[in-house]
Amino acid sequence: MTRNPERDRVRAEDARSAHWLRWGPYLADRQWGTVREDYSPGGTAWDEFPHDHARSRAYRWGEDGIGGISDNHQRLCLALALWNGNDPILKERLFGLAGPQGNHGEDVKEYYFYQDNVPSHAYMRMLYKYPQTAFPYQRLVEENARRGRTEPEFELIDTGAFAGGRYFDVTIEYAKASPDDVLMRITASNRGPDEARLDLLPTLWFRNTWSWTPGTVRPSLRRERRNDGVAAIAADHVMLGARWLYAESPDEVLFTENDTNRERLYGAPSESPYVKDGIDARVVHGDAGAVNPSQTGTKAAVRWTLTVPPFGSRTVRVRLCDREAFAQPFGAAFDALIAKRAAEADAFYAALTPYPLSDDARLVQRQAFAGMLWSKQWYHYVVRDWLGGDPAGPPPPPGRRDGRNHDWGHLFSDEILSMPDTWEYPWFAAWDLAFHVIPLALVDAGFAKRQLLQLTREWFMHPNGQLPAYEWAFDDVNPPVHAWAALRVYKIDAKMNSSKDIAFLERVFQKLLLNFTWWVNRKDRSGRGVFQGGFLGLDNIGVFDRSAPLPTGGHLDQSDGTSWMGVYALNMLAIALELAQHNRAYEDIASKFFEHFLRIAAAMNEMGDRGLWHPEDNFYYDVLHLPDERKIPLQVRSLVGLIPLLAIAVIEPETLEALPEFARRLDWFIENRPELRRAVACMETEGVGARRMLAIVGAGKGEHTEDRLRAILRTMLDEREFLGAHGVRAVSRRHADEPYVLDIGGTQHRVAYEPAESASGLFGGNSNWRGPVWFPINYLLIEALQQYHHYLGDEYRVECPTGSGEFRTLWDVANEISHRLIDIFTRDERGHRAVFGGNATFQHDPHWRDNVLFYEYFHGDNGAGIGASHQTGWTGLVAKLLQQCAEYCGAGTPVR
Incomplete structure (x- = not known):
């Protein structure tokens, strides 16, 4: 060697x-x-x-x-x-x-x-x-x-x-x-x-x-x-x-x-x-x-x-x-x-990366990894001292006792952490970090695992189980993706190093049990599995600022918030099943997460005005509950309606064989709770290789599930709606000509498609997600499509792009989106990089054109980089996409 x-x-x-x-x-x-x-x-x-x-x-x-x-x-x-x-x-x-x-x-x-x-x-x-x-x-x-x-x-x-x-x-x-x-x-x-x-x-x-x-x-x-x-x-x-x-x-x-x-x-x-x-x-x-x-x-x-x-x-x-x-x-x-x-x-x-990559693709991947590694920063913040002041320093203002981060006096950071952007976001963000560790695991799995464990330690995680969001407001609520990241890092590490770090997976799982309980107790106000998460990282694709009290009064049932909890439950289920193969005691908790998921999926898919699925549009929407008990679906075509696709898990037959107690409990639910099993891809139905699938958006052979995946993908893969030349947009392009307008009490609330920066100042700062391409969600959509293919196989095909007459497997659709994202950075036939937009110096000058910037998000129509210019944190996922695309190509044509 x-x-x-x-x-x-x-x-x-x-x-x-x-x-x-x-x-x-x-x-x-x-x-x-x-x-x-x-x-x-x-x-x-x-x-x-x-x-x-x-x-x-x-x-x-x-x-x-x-x-x-x-x-x-x-x-x-x-x-x-x-x-x-x-x-x-x-x-x-x-x-x-x-x-x-x-x-x-x-x-x-x-x-x-x-x-x-x-x-x-x-x-x-x-x-x-x-x-x-x-x-x-x-x-x-x-x-x-x-x-x-x-x-x-x-x-x-x-x-x-x-x-x-x-x-x-x-x-x-x-x-x-x-x-x-x-x-x-x-x-x-x-x-x-x-x-x-x-x-x-x-x-x-x-x-x-x-x-x-x-x-x-x-x-x-x-x-x-x-x-x-x-x-x-x-x-x-x-x-x-x-x-x-x-x-x-x-x-x-x-x-x-x-x-x-x-x-x-x-x-x-x-x-x-x-x-x-x-x-x-x-x-x-x-x-x-x-x-x-x-x-x-x-x-x-x-x-x-x-x-x-x-x-x-x-x-x-x-x-x-x-x-x-x-x-x-x-x-x-x-x-x-x-x-x-x-x-x-x-x-x-x-x-x-011993796989076939072009020289230009290798350059992009190398600089993506470089940005990830340069973004490791020492982060020092002792909230108790910041709140109370230093003996030799000026006393903090009195309002600080009840102001920002006042409930996080336990937080004590003296750590090296992966930052989203070393200038624009020079502080850790919990949900950003979950995406950072995926490419980082390829180069340093030990560091990636330590990052995930760090945020669950008692000097970061709140005693009530909440993970700190980010410096400006630790109390904010970000999508619960920590379990997903832990499971992916565990699998990447096992593949690269030919050994399974069960101790890491068990440590992070034990702490995430506390966090999952916090979510269930704090964010499911109705107790029926429908969540009102708040910010959730998708701050500007909705009608309202979901972290603030609604201007209409009432509350909002969130399609994405509920779906994120479905994702969380399935990832915790998958971790429990993995641990159960080493310690059978985890079969019990695996059954509990299976039940959680069934309830969440049932709430999402309820028929009539109780669920979030709208069959007339074949799409999921948030539902506004007004004080007078009216319920209004907020019919914005946005990522809010695509997040349900992410809640998908496939269980291998050998797992069920190895865990008979868990299999027995599954059979009990299937037999005794038909109102729950009808809402999801039924565990009775076997897919490719006798695999079983759990999903909010059912597909294939299950009851009431045949058409939902196909219907949503018809919208997502329509280039007049979500599918752009460089990935899936945050808001459908149809809203460029048909903005969504909600009139409540004479006040209009409006959402339109904006491919670059948003003109709305509703959320302050960059206020930037009303149309651009966003790497984290695109990456999760790619993974979800691969999971669906794993269950449904090559026989299940969808038209991609919609209206093209070309039908592809879901694996091929995932690869198509991957290549569209990669094409943001690699040179096209003219030698241009979409990320540079119309900047002639970056496109042509030999001293500029091969220095790549990894932006926060990308123009929904032309792929130009927008927002924070060194957000190699989650945009560094392109390094992982290049890795897996090259691996799947085998000895074929190099990824360009």
Whole structure:
């Protein structure tokens, strides 16, 4: 077997024989404007800590930087700062618009690309594009403020900042010689026709832990003298120990403190002349007194002032390690080690996907994995301390006791977590994370499993069983997909490593029992299996804000909320059946989840005005219950009506043979509860290979089930409705010409198809899901279709696309949707990537066209990327789609 050094490092980390994950890309891309740093009376986090304060104000809960790394508790950080000689401030962090500033919500206004990474972070590479002219901060703010919701966002490239190639491509590479020896190489390439000045300032600093609690030991950085041109900085921390930063022949070394510049921000005296923005003052404004002449502090930068020739490059080298008085930290061995780690990364990914993929598809997959791995961030939030305040800090506003997250005082995070987007969403989100772990499991199943277990630990999960949603509102309700993710990660891990981690599955299952009970007790107000979940991640496809009290009064029976619980029950059933094959005691709980599912499916499919299925439309809808007892189906063709498709499970005959007690209980339900069994695909009916199926949307041979799957798919696969060129849309395109309008008491509530950003401000922020393609639901739909095919076989065919006259198996339909999603990123016959839309620079310029961005969602008609531009979290699912499409192709035509 060919040796795979990266795989060996992952195994060593899992076995705790080597701590390869002590250092990684855990430094946030944005810390300002987060809830953690918010001490405002009204909870206005964006206004409380704006970008303009970030260079001068010490953070309380974390740090940020460009292309940075830190240790796994973020005690010591290393990142790149730059200055082009024209900017009004040192470029130490990525700029973007706060939520209230953007015409479509928060939005990073920089171009950076995660090009490569491996699970141990033994090799990492990213690219940052830096204009040579003054960065247009004010123009970006003013022009986006001028534009309304119906206009496109004004981006950095629209300012002309990259015209004529007058910018730098700055490549940041890291390679580990050992777990505590990290090499950093920075290469600045001038893409323009004129020589240009550039300051490169790799910056080392300690997170400020000393300002909040009296008596905390302040760490230190100090210059160590050498005679060989190498600059050395010694770093001492009471917990981390000693580290040394070496830099190859810099022009100067600058020291200051990571303390707030109180004079600039508040007009009050600072603790010392040396404050957080002291290096900025020295470099940009020439203030020599702003840095410490004794060359000690808690923040330091090594500075090179370079002249980069036209179309040329300059490179600088830095090394952070645990070796004192390192005799030769640089030289030929330095670059050779980086080349070796890059080659090992190539070998790791080649072994991961030995299937037929085109070079372009491999590029897309590699960058998707890179984005996933760069998005691992250290997340620190101790809610009790945030609510109560620090001994040495200002007291929080009195309203905080009853405000955001006040009921989550138990939550204590000091963890590495997978973030949705390292700038726009630099905090964990429970339902996002469930999708992140699917592609992550392909490269590092151990990390994926730890992520899922983390959110069920007692310092995350609420004592009542609720999982925390996300930083802005832990109480919000997201779709319950944790069990689905746990089961998928378990199966991916078992396939890749040829062993089943029963202990992991059992641990997560035990905690999810509490969460399932919370859902049943809190969200089923009628007690009949119909759920009113709230937000559920689909905030803008409905008529109302479902997290708020309805403007009409009454309540809403949710098709998607109820279906998500059907999905949850089936996944818990599947986990229980798997565990029961190792411990027969789990047969009892498997029967309980079978009963739960039957009740949910029966409630969904009840005939008349009690159910959510509407036979006249062959679709599922939410039902509004008004105070006067009227019931109004909200006949919006949206994902709300497609979510029932996701509640599908197939049980293999050998499972029933191995678990006779469970099989006996199934037979009892089939015989004694006909009113329940009629609502689902009947367990009496055998599919392909004597398989049995449970599904809300029945299909095949079961009673009352023959036509529902076919009817819904007829709508879903209609290109005039849901099926777009690049996936299944969130809202049917028919609503472009026929908006849904609900008139209640003279007030009209309206939903129309909008393929890109929504013009509605109902939900605040991006408010973005009234038509675009959304990767998580598309991925789940693909899985559901594969499950249906597993039961129904090749004989069951549907027209795809509707009206085409071409009938396909459900497996082929799933593959068709997969390829449409993949085609968002891969080049078409013209060499264009749909994700780039009409941006000519991205489409044609050789320095841009192969740097892929993985957006939050995608234009429902043309596939252009929209929303958060580095949402490799759930959009990273494209890496898994490429993997499975290539695997199914076998030796056939490579996936393009």
